[in-house]
Amino acid sequence: MDVDFVNVSAGVSRDAYFALAEEARHERKPVAGEIPGTVTPWEALQARQSSFEHYVGFASLFKEGYSDTLALQFFAAAAEAGARVTPMLVASKRTPETSAYQLTRLAKRTAVELLAGTDTGQSGTTVGETLHDELQELVSAGLTPAEALQSATIAPARFLGWDQAMGTIEVRKVADLVMLEANPLEDIRNTRKIAAVVVRGKVHRQSK
Numbered sequence: 001m002d003v004d005f006v007n008v009s010a011g012v013s014r015d016a017y018f019a020l021a022e023e024a025r026h027e028r029k030p031v032a033g034e035i036p037g038t039v040t041p042w043e044a045l046q047a048r049q050s051s052f053e054h055y056v057g058f059a060s061l062f063k064e065g066y067s068d069t070l071a072l073q074f075f076a077a078a079a080e081a082g083a084r085v086t087p088m089l090v091a092s093k094r095t096p097e098t099s100a101y102q103l104t105r106l107a108k109r110t111a112v113e114l115l116a117g118t119d120t121g122q123s124g125t126t127v128g129e130t131l132h133d134e135l136q137e138l139v140s141a142g143l144t145p146a147e148a149l150q151s152a153t154i155a156p157a158r159f160l161g162w163d164q165a166m167g168t169i170e171v172r173k174v175a176d177l178v179m180l181e182a183n184p185l186e187d188i189r190n191t192r193k194i195a196a197v198v199v200r201g202k203v204h205r206q207s208k
Contacts, residue, residue: 006024006033010056032086036057045078051086076112084112105142114147
């Protein structure tokens with residue numbers, strides 16, 4: 001099917017998860033998504049899961065109680081393996097042992113790359129609009145506005161292997177970008193002040 005990556009849900013059985021991970025390696029496709037309840041984060045990392053979404057399955061890191069140290073160790077190991085973390089703060093403001101915001105603050109202390117995700121399609125999410133909400137939540141969790149913007153632009157482009165074509169504004173890259181009326185580096189909420197959208201070089205302006 002020539003897909004970009006394989007997405008895993010929490011309901012996948014343990015045997016199916018490892019069979020899927022093995023097949024994905026054979027096809028050279030990344031595995032992203034949630035961690036099934038029967039698989040530990042460490043096992044998922046060893047199975048080369050490439051992105052971990054909204055901390056589902058992280059509870060097993062803390063079987064004997066929450067520990068910043070354990071979380072930092074995992075995020076550092078994920079960074080070394082080239083794996084990413086997608087907090088999805090808007091969609092998942094819950095974690096059994098600690099908050100998603102605390103985990104995001106800890107992840108930021110390591111070299112692990114964070115991706116902006118919204119779980120669009122779930123109840124309460126709107127295509128496009130929810131991404132602005134997620135950027136605000138990432139800043140609330142400790143990212144700088146620049147880091148939040150990177151999590152939605154160059155970071156996912158790198159994850160998908162598209163960073164030579166998109167993710168930053170450069171000569172010879174695809175001309176897909178948003179033109180704003182105010183600086184988002186000063187206030188991340190300025191991403192909502194859209195003057196125009198450029199799609200493959202064609203400018204689409206807001207109707208007055």
